[in-house]
Amino acid sequence: MAAKSTADRGAATAAADRVVKPQAKTTERREAVLRAAMSVFGERGYNKGSLVEVAERAGMTHAGVLHHFGSKEALLVAMLQYRDGEEAAGVPGRAQTEGPAFLGHLLDTVAENTTRPGVVQTYTVLSAESVTEGHPAQHYFRQRFSILRTKLAGVLAEVSGRDADDPEVRDDASALIALMDGLQVQWLLDPDDVDMPRIVEKIMDQLVDRLATRSVAPPFPRPQD
Amino acid sequence: MAAKSTADRGAATAAADRVVKPQAKTTERREAVLRAAMSVFGERGYNKGSLVEVAERAGMTHAGVLHHFGSKEALLVAMLQYRDGEEAAGVPGRAQTEGPAFLGHLLDTVAENTTRPGVVQTYTVLSAESVTEGHPAQHYFRQRFSILRTKLAGVLAEVSGRDADDPEVRDDASALIALMDGLQVQWLLDPDDVDMPRIVEKIMDQLVDRLATRSVAPPFPRPQD
């Protein structure tokens, strides 16, 4: 019968070609809107950024943007998810960096961010803005921080021969994330006065070093090689 | 311009007594507006916070607020300065804590902030928002960070017997400030998962310790044993 929305489509073609459901260039246009949203919300924040400006940068009217995403809130959420996907895809290696290499990946990201103030600003402004009442990105950032803390704690534990549930390890994970985020604000305001990569690397080394050398009660014998 | 507003007044009359200048309750009312602004801008951010809501909480109309402060921007700036004054006055000791005691003061502040999420939110949201183009609080925060970095570097140098111009000392000052700011975002989003005072104290100790024990030697990967 009649398919209601674009979501209701299935088993039309057997072959696994890629352009079956949407209208050929639709994905392209949606991505243009998403990228426009990143730049606008990054420059002005979610509250001050307007759909009209997003639409202009994407080359359509604001009604067109609403046609694709339904509401400003939904656009923000879609943008956040899109950004995650892009980042994962952008890494030359596999989707997710695992183990100790993750620390190096973090350092690389900090260094790379130095060349992309726009991206840094998007993240900084939005994450802070999200703590206000009823902000649509609140759930996203709460979850993101939670996952990041857990992952970092795991890596830190692995590297230092500790337990990932050790409060000290978790504290250090929180601290490292906080350090990176906090530095971004200072750096955006005063790029010449704050050397993000150098600072993060130094503190990270120091944290790992202390975690490894000062094992309070090693649950297992851990030779330092 | 007919009835010019009283917006710009800088305590510029001769006698320092109280019977000449403001109209008795005026100072009181202005402070009420300033406090209302802190709560509104803290909850919603500067962009989303409205003069109407500030006015309501101060018990007047938004035109009344404009009468006192001239513009929304001017209100924000006045609020920021008022907050600084309040904080300085709130410390039981003198206006400014000097020397090594400053580190303890910082720790006390972090602990105290744990009981005042509103204040923390105001600072967090506004400081991040200020990095956007043309934000009225940009100058305030740039200056604030600059002064804080310098002061902290001085104290750190004093405590560890280093030079305040030492890049390592300045890096650590930036790092400590970044840590505190970054933790606030995580804490606001997840108060139970982030123990701000404990984390800051631990990192601070660690920083001071390393600064003091490791003089002016270039850092080797594994000097400690």
Place this chain on the structure above:
DNA sequence: GCAGACTTACCGACGTGTCAGTGATTTGAT
């Protein structure tokens, strides 16, 4: 009676979201 502290009334600019309509494209039956 006058300056200052307001209020009421209002303006123009914007911002989000709705709606009907219009071509372009895809679909499905022939």
Place this chain on the structure above:
DNA sequence: ATCAAATCACTGACACGTCGGTAAGTCTGC
């Protein structure tokens, strides 16, 4: 392959609310 119907990707106009700011008048304490 052809063609009509369905669906899509939009646009333009508008409804409706909100916001910062202005103008002018009123009330109050000195």
